[in-house]
Amino acid sequence: MKEQLSEIRREIEEKIHTFDSSRSLYEFRKIFLDNKEGKISLLMKGLKDVPKEERPAVGKSINEVKEWALSLFEETDREIHKLELERKIASEAVDVTEPAVKTRRGGLHPNTLVQNELIDIFASMGFEIFEGSEIETDYYNFTALNTPEDHPARDMQDTFYLSPGFLLRTQTSAGQIHVMEKSRPPIKILSPGKVFRSDDDATHSPMFSQMEGLVVDRGISVCDLQGMLDLFSQKIFGQGVKTRLRPSYFPFTEPSVEVDVSCFECGGKGCKLCKGTGWIEVLGAGMVNRHVLENCGIDPEEYTGFAFGMGVERIAMLKYGINNIKTLFESDTRFAEQFAD
Numbered sequence: 001m002k003e004q005l006s007e008i009r010r011e012i013e014e015k016i017h018t019f020d021s022s023r024s025l026y027e028f029r030k031i032f033l034d035n036k037e038g039k040i041s042l043l044m045k046g047l048k049d050v051p052k053e054e055r056p057a058v059g060k061s062i063n064e065v066k067e068w069a070l071s072l073f074e075e076t077d078r079e080i081h082k083l084e085l086e087r088k089i090a091s092e093a094v095d096v097t098e099p100a101v102k103t104r105r106g107g108l109h110p111n112t113l114v115q116n117e118l119i120d121i122f123a124s125m126g127f128e129i130f131e132g133s134e135i136e137t138d139y140y141n142f143t144a145l146n147t148p149e150d151h152p153a154r155d156m157q158d159t160f161y162l163s164p165g166f167l168l169r170t171q172t173s174a175g176q177i178h179v180m181e182k183s184r185p186p187i188k189i190l191s192p193g194k195v196f197r198s199d200d201d202a203t204h205s206p207m208f209s210q211m212e213g214l215v216v217d218r219g220i221s222v223c224d225l226q227g228m229l230d231l232f233s234q235k236i237f238g239q240g241v242k243t244r245l246r247p248s249y250f251p252f253t254e255p256s257v258e259v260d261v262s263c264f265e266c267g268g269k270g271c272k273l274c275k276g277t278g279w280i281e282v283l284g285a286g287m288v289n290r291h292v293l294e295n296c297g298i299d300p301e302e303y304t305g306f307a308f309g310m311g312v313e314r315i316a317m318l319k320y321g322i323n324n325i326k327t328l329f330e331s332d333t334r335f336a337e338q339f340a341d
């Protein structure tokens, strides 16, 4: 028995420092201390076969070896844990002086920037947002807007018809009708959205964005329209910018006007941007045609209103000096990056 105990001691001492993980040390520990199969546990179990008078002394020796082994394994395990932790810390070390890897930051598209700016300007004047749908019926896009059957705007070359009676809206003006059908004056809405036309060159795209405004109430006059336009132009193009109304024609307004702003590039002296005229055309507007009000059940004797519509890409192109509308749709990050703030 004594020999067996010394053998166990020797075996443990010989190998205990060769382990570098708690896991392998634990496996080694089991060889001696496993409750059922461990060499020391088996010796304990064999105690019953030892002559009675020797039993206390042998039992004591086994216990001593057991205590010794337990504390040695515990201490070694602590050391290994410490080493493991040190290894982990070393492997996860962060060099705080190392330059950071640069991440690319996204930014808003110039069209979105302008659209947001326009919405903010009109919202600050009390306009509510109405978003219509891109698929419209012929009635909302044309008929209710006083655009007769034989109007050239209905031509297949301009309008994308989906099926008889259904089309991709060619103007956000369609939103005016939806709003006036559903609500009564006072009405003050802004309707932003995409519109579609079969048109394609440096300044036209088959899909572009518009923003439509509509104000209907008692006593609304051209003066209200002009006042609002002055404020709007200065906010979007800068202080000192003036507006000018030129007679025009739209089926849904009477009178209709084309709105110019004084050139914010040259201050009105004449330059490339304003083609030497000192003025830049920015939007269409007018007093809501009485037939349009009637179509929506609003009495034109009691109420009047003004409406306006502008192309968002056009405003973005003017504001940022972009000369080809296509650059706004190409998703070229070298172009878009220039607008990131």
Ligand code: DAH
Residues within 6 Å of the ligand: 170, 171, 172, 173, 212, 213, 250, 252, 253, 283, 284, 285, 286, 287, 307, 308, 309, 310
């Ligand atoms: N819908 C017109 C267009 O697409 C723009 C427009 C002009 C809207 C005059 C209006 C307006 O509300 O009064 O060209």
